[in-house]
Amino acid sequence: MNEILHLIENDAHLTTEQIAVMLGKETGDVRELIERCEKDGVILGYRAVIDWDKTDREYCTAFIEIKITPQRDRGFDRIAERIYRYPEVKSLYLMSGGYDLACIIEGRTMKEVAYFVAQKLAPLEDVVSTATHFVLRKYKSDGIVFGAVTEDLRGCDFI
Amino acid sequence: MKPYRELISRTVSKLEPSGIRKYFDLLDSMEDVVSLTVGQPDFVTPWHIRVAGIESLEEGRTYYTSNSGLLALRESISRYLHRRFGLTYAPDSEITVTVGGSEAIDSAVRAVVNPGDEVIIPVPCFVCYEPIVRLAGGVPVLLETTAENGFKLSPDALRAAITERTKLLILPFPNNPTGAILDRDDLEAIADVIRGTDVLILSDEIYAELTYGGRHVSVASIDGMRERTILASGFSKAYAMTGWRLGYVCAPREISKEIFKIHQYAIMCAPTTSQYAAIEALENGDSDIEMMRSEYDRRRRYIVDGLNSIGLHCGTPEGAFYVWAQVGRFGLPCEKFCERLLYEAGVAIVPGTAFGACGEGFARISYAYSVSHIDKALHKIEGFVKSL
Numbered sequence: 235m236n237e238i239l240h241l242i243e244n245d246a247h248l249t250t251e252q253i254a255v256m257l258g259k260e261t262g263d264v265r266e267l268i269e270r271c272e273k274d275g276v277i278l279g280y281r282a283v284i285d286w287d288k289t290d291r292e293y294c295t296a297f298i299e300i301k302i303t304p305q306r307d308r309g310f311d312r313i314a315e316r317i318y319r320y321p322e323v324k325s326l327y328l329m330s331g332g333y334d335l336a337c338i339i340e341g342r343t344m345k346e347v348a349y350f351v352a353q354k355l356a357p358l359e360d361v362v363s364t365a366t367h368f369v370l371r372k373y374k375s376d377g378i379v380f381g382a383v384t385e386d387l388r389g390c391d392f393i
Numbered sequence: 394m395k396p397y398r399e400l401i402s403r404t405v406s407k408l409e410p411s412g413i414r415k416y417f418d419l420l421d422s423m424e425d426v427v428s429l430t431v432g433q434p435d436f437v438t439p440w441h442i443r444v445a446g447i448e449s450l451e452e453g454r455t456y457y458t459s460n461s462g463l464l465a466l467r468e469s470i471s472r473y474l475h476r477r478f479g480l481t482y483a484p485d486s487e488i489t490v491t492v493g494g495s496e497a498i499d500s501a502v503r504a505v506v507n508p509g510d511e512v513i514i515p516v517p518c519f520v521c522y523e524p525i526v527r528l529a530g531g532v533p534v535l536l537e538t539t540a541e542n543g544f545k546l547s548p549d550a551l552r553a554a555i556t557e558r559t560k561l562l563i564l565p566f567p568n569n570p571t572g573a574i575l576d577r578d579d580l581e582a583i584a585d586v587i588r589g590t591d592v593l594i595l596s597d598e599i600y601a602e603l604t605y606g607g608r609h610v611s612v613a614s615i616d617g618m619r620e621r622t623i624l625a626s627g628f629s630k631a632y633a634m635t636g637w638r639l640g641y642v643c644a645p646r647e648i649s650k651e652i653f654k655i656h657q658y659a660i661m662c663a664p665t666t667s668q669y670a671a672i673e674a675l676e677n678g679d680s681d682i683e684m685m686r687s688e689y690d691r692r693r694r695y696i697v698d699g700l701n702s703i704g705l706h707c708g709t710p711e712g713a714f715y716v717w718a719q720v721g722r723f724g725l726p727c728e729k730f731c732e733r734l735l736y737e738a739g740v741a742i743v744p745g746t747a748f749g750a751c752g753e754g755f756a757r758i759s760y761a762y763s764v765s766h767i768d769k770a771l772h773k774i775e776g777f778v779k780s781l
Contacts, residue, residue, distance in 0.1 A: 237687075241691075245764075248764075252764070255695050255698040256694050256695045256764070257691065386431075386435070388433055388635075389431075389433075391412075391432075392412060392417075392431070392743045392757075393432055393519070
């Protein structure tokens with residue numbers, strides 16, 4: 235199963251037929267497994283990786299360290315939920331170390347992100363403090379290098 | 394001065410440059426070709442290995458190493474061969490680090506072949522053996538392997554080919570271009586033929602890490618064979634290090650010291666930067682091998698299925714990263730087929746005759762390419778085949 239998941243994690247475009255051929259399995263079995271993974275929430279979605287810097291879209295990404303007071307009964311989960319429900323929040327992780335939650339926010343402008351932190355995030359009851367770091371440039375994301383050269387540099391002799 | 398042709402060595406001037414000039418000239422003249430011709434990995438050398446090379450430069454390690462290569466590298470090679478293939482070679486006397494597997498092959502042949510000695514070469518195979526044997530004054534004896542035999546070397550054919558002049562048997566498995574391998578049973582059968590003769594073996598195991606059924610078995614691990622085997626291998630295919638030009642040759646001490654002399658006088662030592670990188674590859678690169686091998690394996694299944702389903706029949710290669718496809722059934726000589734495929738569909742594959750006359754009817758198709766690249770080529774090939 236993990237081999238199939240690795241394959242589609244790497245290239246969600248692959249069809250079940252292609253995967254079956256590559257792994258020497260039956261197409262039906264591959265389809266069944268993928269459907270089960272989708273149903274069980276092992277596969278949560280399929281999406282493209284886009285280098286927005288190559289478009290005219292304006293956007294701004296920030297990495298925010300959040301310290302919070304955990305709640306007696308529900309630990310960090312409730313406050314995490316309060317935070318991740320905002321569509322501006324792209325990612326949210328519970329961390330070990332000097333702060334509790336790492337949050338990646340995306341907005342149109344720096345001002346918009348700053349406003350979100352000041353107006354929505356910081357005032358939350360259990361949030362003790364936030365530290366906002368703006369992303370200046372994305373070099374690599376989810377294993378993909380942005381702006382990498384994909385040219386075939388091999389000498390073309392056949393031997 | 395006399396005309397150049399009279400000044401050039403007669404042996405060398407008789408050698409043909411590799412390839413089929415007409416086809417490769419045409420290929421060079423065309424743009425936007427989807428190529429499946431390249432005989433080297435598409436992976437870049439894993440980063441940690443590149444870093445080891447970079448760091449060696451930063452530390453100023455820019456001198457010759459000892460002629461036979463860094464002792465630390467020879468020790469790594471020795472451990473690696475034991476770990477992966479159960480072989481035992483002494484780092485101080487049985488291993489020479491060479492400029493790629495190519496130098497390993499050349500120096501091995503030159504070390505043992507006397508003028509007039511016969512060298513048995515199973516064909517089709519990599520294009521270098523025959524010219525190297527000729528340069529050494531040897532007589533190549535080509536032994537054709539066939540599709541019926543899965544392009545394995547037949548023990549009976551081998552027995553029939555051995556004469557009192559036979560000095561060396563070259564075993565190029567896993568094979569470029571056919572993708573054939575020799576498993577333990579195959580090797581045992583060959584060993585039965587060789588045992589009791591004075592025939593030496595040059596085993597070119599450059600593709601040893603790229604087998605897809607089971608682990609590669611070295612002929613040197615078969616009973617009684619180590620004493621007569623020269624093992625040539627290298628880093629190019631296993632670690633995607635073609636441009637680093639690094640290989641090695643292992644042989645019993647008495648043979649090794651003769652190979653060493655050729656290497657010492659002709660080469661001095663293999664590139665120092667590459668040697669440092671190679672230590673890192675051997676010590677921490679097993680998972681890189683596995684990652685690349687599984688990727689080739691998936692592509693292999695994909696391209697074999699694709700080619701067969703569009704009517705370009707081929708067996709399933711068990712090693713290396715080539716498919717040896719039957720193009721003869723379309724009624725065209727393989728060079729013509731490949732020329733038209735290139736011209737009409739913009740796809741380049743290597744005509745079988747580039748690997749000698751016995752390659753007629755076949756073409757070598759490399760799958761050292763991404764699946765999407767292979768897919769694109771398959772679609773174009775399909776259109777072409779339908780038009781025939």
